[in-house]
Amino acid sequence: MTKNYFEVIRPGINATFQDLGRKNLYHIGIPFSGAMDKRNYLLANELAGNKVNSPVIEFAYQGPLLKFIGEKINFTITGDVKFKIIKKNKEEDGNCYQNYKLEDGDHLDIISTYNSVYGYLAISGNYDVQLQWNSCSINTKAQIGSNNGKILEKKQKIIITETHSHESKKKLDHLNSKIENIRVIKGTNYNYFSENSKKIFFNEEFTVTKLTDRMGMRLKGAKIENIVDTNIKSEGIVKGVIQVPTDGNPIVMLSDHGTIGGYPKIGVVISSDYDKLVQLPPGSKIKFKEVELSDAELLFKLYQMETKNIISKIK
Amino acid sequence: MIKNISNLGDAALYCDFGTEVSKEINQEVIKYFKNIKEKKLEGIDNITPSYNKLIISFDLNITNFGNLKKIIENLEIKKFESEKGNIIKIPICCDKEFALDIKRLQEKLKISEDKILEKFFSKEYYCYMTGFIAGHPFLGDTDKSLRAKRLETPRVRMPKGSVGITEQFCNIYSFESPGGWNIIGNTPLNIFEKNNEEKPNLIGPGDTVIFKQISMSEYQEYND
Numbered sequence: 001m002t003k004n005y006f007e008v009i010r011p012g013i014n015a016t017f018q019d020l021g022r023k024n025l026y027h028i029g030i031p032f033s034g035a036m037d038k039r040n041y042l043l044a045n046e047l048a049g050n051k052v053n054s055p056v057i058e059f060a061y062q063g064p065l066l067k068f069i070g071e072k073i074n075f076t077i078t079g080d081v082k083f084k085i086i087k088k089n090k091e092e093d094g095n096c097y098q099n100y101k102l103e104d105g106d107h108l109d110i111i112s113t114y115n116s117v118y119g120y121l122a123i124s125g126n127y128d129v130q131l132q133w134n135s136c137s138i139n140t141k142a143q144i145g146s147n148n149g150k151i152l153e154k155k156q157k158i159i160i161t162e163t164h165s166h167e168s169k170k171k172l173d174h175l176n177s178k179i180e181n182i183r184v185i186k187g188t189n190y191n192y193f194s195e196n197s198k199k200i201f202f203n204e205e206f207t208v209t210k211l212t213d214r215m216g217m218r219l220k221g222a223k224i225e226n227i228v229d230t231n232i233k234s235e236g237i238v239k240g241v242i243q244v245p246t247d248g249n250p251i252v253m254l255s256d257h258g259t260i261g262g263y264p265k266i267g268v269v270i271s272s273d274y275d276k277l278v279q280l281p282p283g284s285k286i287k288f289k290e291v292e293l294s295d296a297e298l299l300f301k302l303y304q305m306e307t308k309n310i311i312s313k314i315k
Numbered sequence: 316m317i318k319n320i321s322n323l324g325d326a327a328l329y330c331d332f333g334t335e336v337s338k339e340i341n342q343e344v345i346k347y348f349k350n351i352k353e354k355k356l357e358g359i360d361n362i363t364p365s366y367n368k369l370i371i372s373f374d375l376n377i378t379n380f381g382n383l384k385k386i387i388e389n390l391e392i393k394k395f396e397s398e399k400g401n402i403i404k405i406p407i408c409c410d411k412e413f414a415l416d417i418k419r420l421q422e423k424l425k426i427s428e429d430k431i432l433e434k435f436f437s438k439e440y441y442c443y444m445t446g447f448i449a450g451h452p453f454l455g456d457t458d459k460s461l462r463a464k465r466l467e468t469p470r471v472r473m474p475k476g477s478v479g480i481t482e483q484f485c486n487i488y489s490f491e492s493p494g495g496w497n498i499i500g501n502t503p504l505n506i507f508e509k510n511n512e513e514k515p516n517l518i519g520p521g522d523t524v525i526f527k528q529i530s531m532s533e534y535q536e537y538n539d
Contacts, residue, residue, distance in 0.1 A: 236370030
């Protein structure tokens, strides 16, 4: 059997292995991690014909340039991504949500995501990744997960252990819808903020800043004024919590967040809006809209149905 | 006892044990944590104990706030044999190069460096919770004369193993991270061992920590 692998010619900005993440470790300080945009993660594996929780390469903004060495491999890219397949005699622009084949010596150049942040590369097959707590997901801060908990590096080899679906031509017509209104349930410290600031929070625009990564999204807008205490006794945090530190600028906690925090929580982004939130690049304008718990639960059911519906359209 | 259960977003329960911070209340939180963990309830993804709160996050595909709230409210809570937790000895070197904020504390607290260390090492510390970063323990309570606020500007990089104090608490940075506590020393021990999946964290909620001062040469021997 030929040994198949990718050689990393250019690592891109923040390329990591991800799956659905790890559970039951918050109490020792380890967050979920896992793919940021879960729907696009699931679609990548569906299109590649993989099991639900298979490792994929997640990249942000600029993706990696990979050289494939081996016999052949089928792959799919999801998200809003520009990429090229470079063969000996020709170059081809790729489309997302479609199967492609790489042969020995071919290059896959993942140029960039556009109007979005994260994209996903799934191969029809398996990578040689190390699992920690049953997950390959890389958390670079704690250096946990496969690849020694580090982002992909130049010149490294990514060993492929198993391949399948070499001639597959799966395809999906899919457009990622954009979101400007992020729906939020009031947080447990909502009453720490002035009446005027509550109004600002649910009516004014906030801008996503460059200080945004897999841990958190820092926003800028009118200052949110705290009238009780800018600190609380440190307590647990979950994905989507919006904290307001002393400077009055909200931070949304994302998948690699610290598990405990001491800033007041003004709101929590609802589960159905998380995938779209994380795809907003710096400079995006957003507004928060208040919803009740029952609405959020219903919206999550709709989100799930929509995901199933999209998957059923794969040809 | 839980005073109130509310929702933190659409996928977590926020169990409130009151506003006070004490070992007694925290032991109650940990008792709930252990009981819920042992029951392996379907749909629960994470349980996070802290000083006086317990956050239970769940998979919205499997359960919801209403269902889980009922289950937690009707849960039979038993005592555990090992309620006391483990006793862990942690060596610390407080030489100049490690005690980054001792001079600042001396000025703020208006007591001598020696006195700060004497007071610090004369107590045992209780672990209220572990988290923020992997394996990082929140310990307490420090002597009343040692209570200072955080640094006005947090450090971007706290060296791994740094031992800090703030308000009535002390901590250990399990690896290099940003942080704002007043650093008085450094431990050569690995507080978090990522390759030990069974027990990666040296100190867990409910454990007791005894610090022991060591010299620079003893510190260096640990790393050999």
